[in-house]
Structures are given as C-alpha cells and as structure tokens.
Amino acid sequence: MTVSISRRNFLFASAAVGGGLYLGLSPEPAGAAEAGQLNAWVVIPATGRIRIMASNPEVGQGIRTSLPMVIAEELDADWGAVEIVPTIADAKAYGRQVAGGSQAMPTHYENMRRIGAAARAMILDAAAAAWGVPLAELKTDRGQVIHGQRRAPYGQFAAAASALPAPDPARVAVKDPKDFRLIGSFQPGVNNRAIVSGRQDYGIDAVVPGMIHAAFHKSGVQRATVKSANLDAVKAMPGVRDAFIVPASDEYEGLLGGVAILADTTWHAARARNALQVEWNDSPAAFQSSAAWASQATQAKGKPPALAVHAAGDVPAAMAGAAKRLAATYEYPFIPHLPLEPINCTARVTGDRVEIWAPTQNPEPGRAAVAKTLGVPPENITIHMMRVGGGFGRRLQNDYMVEAAQIARMAGRPVKLTWTREDDVTQDFLRPGGWHHLEAGLDAAGRCIAWDNHFISFGRDGKFARAAGIAPSDFPAGMVDHFRLGATVLPLIHTTGFLRAPGNNAFGFVTQGFIDELAHAAGKDPLVFRRELLGAARIIGDPSSRGSYNTGRMRAVLDKAAAMAGWGRKLAPRTGLGIAFHFSHLGYFANVIEASVARDGTVKVHHVWVAGDVGRQIVNPAGAINQVQGSVLDALNACRNHAVTFADGAIEQRNFGDLPLLRMDEAVPIDVAFLTPDYAVTGLGEPAYPAVAPALANAIFAATGVRLRKLPFDFSALKA
C-alpha cells in the first residue's frame, strides 16, 4: 500500500505527569522542546485510562468519534476504556481543525493511523527492554502487552517509552486493513450518553461566572448603520442592565452595526428588544429584490455572458451541425442553513486577553477576526470549540464570535450572545441562488457533443460572492467535446456562504436534470445515456487536483444504485424512478428515487437508494450512514419550501413557519451502499447531497411527463 503524507511531520514524545507517555505530532523537528500535555494526541498514563484527543469541531458528523477510532485502532487500545478529550483550537498543535469541505477524514486519516501505531511501537520497545524478551515475541490486545502467558497494561511501560526517541511517522508500520477490528465497525458517538441525559454542553449552554445575556439587533437590510435608538426606554425595561450602539466596521463582512441589549436572562433581553426603536441610515443593500433579479436573469438569456469561465472545442460550429438541439433554463433560490442551535457565542475580555466559547466549524478565521476587531494579539485568544448543534456550513463564518467579543468588551463583563431564530434566518450567510441558461447538441447517434451554459449568480463588482462561483472543471467539462461555460454576476450585498456541498448542491440538480432531458430527446434510457456520457473508465483532469474526475468510479456507483433500485422494473401508474449522479468533495455518489404523483399534484417519495464511494475504508459505518441519510433528507428539504427571498433589501422569511423542514411523517426509507475501491479515504458530510434533488425531478418526470427545472418544485404544475 502506498501512503502519502502531504507535509513532513515529526512525532515527539515526552513524559506525562506521574509517569506516562505523551505523543504528539509537530511540523517542526524541534516540536518536542515545546511539547507537553497540551498538544499531545495520545496520553498513556502510568495508571488509569488512555486519553485520545479529539481535535476537530463536532457538528454532528461524528468526527470526535471517528478520528479517535483511527488512533485507537492502530494503538490497539480498548475502545470501551479510552477517554476522548476534546481540544481547544490550536492549529499549531493539531493542524487543520475545520468541519468543512468533507476534509477532516482525508486530512487526518493517515496521520492518525501513524500516531496510534507509533505509540504502540514505543510501548512495545519499552516492554521488550523491561521484560528482556525479543520484540518479535510481543503482541498487544486492547491496551495490554502480551508475551506468552504474561500480560501487562500499556501504562506499565509508558514512563520508559516516553524516554525513547519517537519514530519517523513515515516509517511507522501500520496495520494491514484486513486486520482492523475497530475501524469499519459500527460505533455509536462517544457523547451519545451525555446527549440523551441532558449533560452535553453545546455552545449555547456555556456559563461563565459573572456573565450577562445579550441580544444584538441589526437591520434586516444588511450594512444599514444605526442613526438613533431609544436606548433609555430599553434600559428601563425589566431585567435590562445596559443597552448601547455597537458601531459598524467599514469593511465588507466586518462587524455589522446594531444595538446590543444586556439583561439578566436571554428572555429579558429578547423582550426588551420588542420595545427597541431604531432609526437606520440608508444601506447600500436597499436595492436587493428577488423580483428584480429574476427579471435581470431572464433578460440575460441569449446575451453573451460577462465572464468566460471555460471553453473547449467549437461550440457554435458543433451546435450548428448537431442533429438535435435542446435548450432549457434551470434555477434555484437562496437557501438558509437553519442549524437548530441558534447562533450564539460567549466571550470574556480581560485586558488584551480574550476567551471564547463558540460553536464554530472553523475557529482560526474567527481568532483572526476577533484579533483584528479588538486589536489584541491572536495568541492571546483562547477558543473553546463547543459541540455544535448543527453546522451545515453556517458556522464556517465566525461573525457571531466577533460580535460577542466586541459586546463583551463594551459591556466590561462576560457576555453570552444568543441570536433569535429570526436573527438566524434574516442574517444568514445564504447559499446563493442562480440560473443556468443551457443549450446542448446531440449527434445523429444521440450522443451529447455540445454543451453551452450561461450561468447567472451573485456577487459584487462583477466578481462572484462567496460560494457563488463555478469551477471551469465542473461536470460535464471534459466529457463533452464542445463545451462552453460563461457567467454573469448580479449585484448582491447580503452575506453568502458555504452550505453543505457548496455549488454542487445546486449544480447537481441543474446538470443531472438537463442530462435527463437529453436522454429522453435522444430516445435513450436515462441510465444508458449516463453510462455513455461517462464513457470508458478514465481520469479527467489533473489527477493530483481535487477536481479530477474518475469516470470508472462514477460508473460503478451509478450501476450499483440502479441495481439496488431494480432500474427498469414495471411501476404503478403515475409512479416513476429517477436516477442521478454527482461527484463532489472527492466522493462519488449516485442514487435512484421512486416517487408517485397524486392527481392533486402531491408527490410521495417511496424509497431512495444511494450508492457512494469515498475510498477504500468506511471508518465508522454508524456515522457514515447517518451522514448519507441526513444528506438525502436535507436535499429533499430543498425540493420543497426551502427558499429565501428578498424585498426592499431584506430577507422576507422569519422562522420555521416560513421555511418548513421535513418531519418524522415525511422521512422516507433510504438504503445506503458503499463501494470501497482502493483509493484514498475521503469525507462524507457533503457528497451525498447533490444528486438527490435531480433524482426526484427525474422520477417526477418519469411519473408524469412534467419536467421541473426550478427549485423549490412547483407541485401545482403536476396536477393531472
């Protein structure tokens, strides 16, 4: 097996208090000099439980279980007896601590194996010396060293092991995967017992001595600054301790201005807010209007795109020579994240030191932003990464961390800032909406030979906003001989951000819906047409880049999903099977959905079959299946009422009443199968999402002959 470690890393060992072994990983060979308990990955004390650090933010993806499992596997620790210890944010010690991009597993998997294996090797070296026996005669079993009939716990050798030189991680022997006992087994989350007992602290549960509760009121039209506010009236409300104006930063995406209200409880602060009256200065975002954007996007059809993103071959000539041409416009709205734990953060500012308790997916940019806003050194900021009650990408942005720190400084005491659900909806970093004016050409054999896409999305000064862009390599680039992708950017001020499978969560719907149309235009079965489009097994694009596309891996999951669903079988009237595939975040996914459509237009999803390939190893099937099933149902949310609209510069929706989410009675059966070809292990938080909405649209077409090209779906179009 080949192993690549992207960056040279050095293991260091040092002694634990009371005699024991700390083992850590450092980019510097001198890491050991500054080592110690704080940045160790594994601590094996002389007596007591082995401790394994959980370094990454936990948002429900199970990473505080799955990465420690990798260490425990190679360490051969007793999983039931280890203690999992969440760490603070410390990129120097722990590398990339991000819950985003489905990258935690690909970033850390091989390193975690080596840390576990190195610790075990050092314990064995120390045991061989202590017992005076050849190393080769020693075995381990769940935290014990074994020689013949003799057994002793690792801790007995930990002090001696800590004096040994740490091995070169690249040379540490790791297990043959066929010998894995823990990796690949169904392991419930390590915090489950605390969660079901009400003992698990989330960010919103942080309590700091002397803290006060804050509400922060901002304009729904972002970047409007406060002209005046009736602060005296608000301060007179029961339970209110203070109220003040927080000045806005001049920077785009800097601190938004508003009014902070400090009170004895969250409820007192929220109630006082009802009495607040603010006069706002004009905002540059006042022009924002969904109706105006829709009209601009429609007018752009047929006009040349403002930006050329990618071109291959000769699209106009190929279109002119095509046996058949097809044009369609696909569109999708802004959508919100809606993490169930409302946005919150607790902060304590003492002189030039800041301590933060934050549910964050990405602490380091938050540290930088707090340092800049408060003018304190980044190293003076301690960030406790609280368990996150849902991320979905929202908490990759740390605006609330900056707000809490600034308000705490102005208040002169620790502050817990809690947003309302209405704040969350109206101040979200939205998944940008978009339009795709598509045209494709088929040759006489029904092959797709030309693909032209005028993509319309959002940004400022002609540049895409965050998560609004499209990559030149995006599917189906490289699979169609004549390919052109251009873009036009509509103006937007409101914040946008990453939402589960950014970009892909919309592009999957667009491309896999249009491909279905092409299949039918070509008179081919949608599965057969897709196989032909993917073509022979090969890698498209630079194999070392994240965008490179292995058509063989996609073919395999496509065929697997079709087989699971019984593709081609006879169905009841107004019932259809839809198929779709999508590659994103290094994961290959295909799925088939069976749906029926009642005469009143009601759509019932009967079953979803998902086949995925995220490399040679599923680390923890418990978390993995949860991620896929959750992604599927999340994507079904986007097919229904999941849309945010703007009028007069502000978001019109407020709470779950305006943005209904799937509930128990709408949860559908989802079968999940993983293919595990011999490729690197990659992540699962996102790639199962993008192919869901198109599979449903395609199933609805199969059932009714009505093609849905707009998210959320207009079910009234399906009435018979």
Next chain:
Amino acid sequence: MKLNINGKLVEVAADPDMPLLWALRDLLGLTGTKFGCGAGFCGACTVQLDGEPVRGCQTPVSAVGTARITTIEGLSASAWGRKLQDAWVALDVPQCGYCQAGQLLAAEALLRATPKPTDADIDAAMSGNLCRCATYTRIRAAIKQAAAA
C-alpha cells in the same frame, strides 16, 4: 414561586410571563432543555407537564402551577425513559444531538400511552419535533427497539 421539577420542589424567582424554557435554562441552570425557534415550531424545548409533552418556549411559568415538570435531566427516572436512552445510544441516533432531548421526552410520552406503537402512532406523536440533521429513520427504529426491550 415553587416548581416541581424532576421530582423536586424548586424555588424560582421568575417573572410570571417568563417561558418555562428560560426559567429552566437561565435561572435554574437546567440547560438540557434547548432553545430552537421560540415560536413553537421545532419542539427542541419539549418538556413534560404531568407526563404530557409541552413546548417550554410557549408555556409561561405562571401556567405551570403544581404540575410535575419532567426535563431531559429527569428522564432516566422513567423505565421507558431509560429504555429509550439505551436504544438512542446503541443505534447511534444523534447527529448534532441538539433536538434529541425534545425527541426523547415526546417518545417517552408516546410509549407510556402506547407501549407498542405503529408507524402511524410514531408519526403522530413525533412529527412536532424537528430534527435538522434528519435522524428520523433512527428515531423510529430506536422507539421500536425501546418498545421491544
């Protein structure tokens, strides 16, 4: 005023209008009950009053009176509660876990009234509780496992 919480009488100096959710969380430090929407849509704040699930965010403390309040911190006093907790852990129901306190209190009330629930019973009893991570498939399986335990 005095509230009967998880079998104990507790003195709380709350404004009568204060929702039970905030009295529990901000005055009594019982943070297992969660704030989700403040409008009764999501069920994250579900607690039981005399065994019936209610929305903590929509229940003023003045309306509680002498009713027995059960929160997630007191769930294990119930035999059904313990079975549900064990099933939740074993089947790895939680993703982020934030909604699960409310889900469990709704499920406990269901099993007490209907020890062998059908899928329709589960739909009816549980559809008031949102799970943003969409762990519904496992919630259903865990309720059935607890019912069979």
